[in-house]
Amino acid sequence: KNEVEQSPQNLTAQEGEFITINCSYSVGISALHWLQQHPGGGIVSLFMLSSGKKKHGRLIATINIQEKHSSLHITASHPRDSAVYICAVRSFGNEKLTFGTGTRLTIIP
Amino acid sequence: NAGVMQNPRHLVRRRGQEARLRCSPVKGHSHVYWYRQLPEEGLKFMVYLQKENIIDESGMPKERFSAEFPKEGPSILRIQQVVRGDSAAYFCASSPVPGQGFSGANVLTFGAGSRLTVL
Numbered sequence: 001k002n003e004v005e006q007s008p009q010n011l012t013a014q015e016g017e018f019i020t021i022n023c024s025y026s027v028g029i030s031a032l033h034w035l036q037q038h039p040g041g042g043i044v045s046l047f048m049l050s051s052g053k054k055k056h057g058r059l060i061a062t063i064n065i066q067e068k069h070s071s072l073h074i075t076a077s078h079p080r081d082s083a084v085y086i087c088a089v090r091s092f093g094n095e096k097l098t099f100g101t102g103t104r105l106t107i108i109p
Numbered sequence: 110n111a112g113v114m115q116n117p118r119h120l121v122r123r124r125g126q127e128a129r130l131r132c133s134p135v136k137g138h139s140h141v142y143w144y145r146q147l148p149e150e151g152l153k154f155m156v157y158l159q160k161e162n163i164i165d166e167s168g169m170p171k172e173r174f175s176a177e178f179p180k181e182g183p184s185i186l187r188i189q190q191v192v193r194g195d196s197a198a199y200f201c202a203s204s205p206v207p208g209q210g211f212s213g214a215n216v217l218t219f220g221a222g223s224r225l226t227v228l
Binding site: 094101 | 200219
């Protein structure tokens with residue numbers, strides 16, 4: 001079992017739909033990152049969370065430390081949101097990130 | 110220096126040659142991380158460096174791979190005697206401070222990646 005599990009692996013939705021991507025992890029962490037990777041492109045850090053909830057534009061990230069679970073939500077989804085969304089966790093006492101395998105999101109106009 | 114600069118963006122090498130990938134962190138960032146993304150796989154940590162020091166290289170293959178972050182100049186990931194299995198995207202990221210606590214300044218900035226193809 002991977003330390004970081006994401007679901008779903010693939011998600012296709014119509015423009016305007018509310019999107020939820022889930023991330024579960026099995027280790028104690030000091031922080032969790034949500035990253036966005038466009039096809040053939042670089043990686044953008046969307047959020048870093050240690051507790052609660054963060055919002056940036058149409059993106060919302062939440063984390064429940066007790067349940068070892070985080071969600072990334074996209075409101076009013078748009079085709080430009082199509083990308084791979086990656087959850088990554090940082091364990092206590094070290095700096096390396098452990099990554100989920102990503103969720104490939106496709107938003108259809 | 111608005112972000113992490115990686116070069117080359119694309120590199121083609123024949124088996125047995127050497128590959129050198131460079132990463133210039135965000136100005137003011139003293140911590141550099143290298144990650145590898147194999148085709149159709151997720152990202153994997155390779156190495157974490159501070160200026161002139163390797164802090165954690167637990168993700169680096171034991172042979173042929175080395176990394177440095179000199180006092181002056183970019184961080185370099187060096188792969189000697191490349192093999193086809195080294196073909197991947199190599200991403201560099203930088204941060205201003207170690208991952209201590211939950212400071213909003215603890216931001217990780219990624220470069221655009223260097224895509225290595227070994228023929």
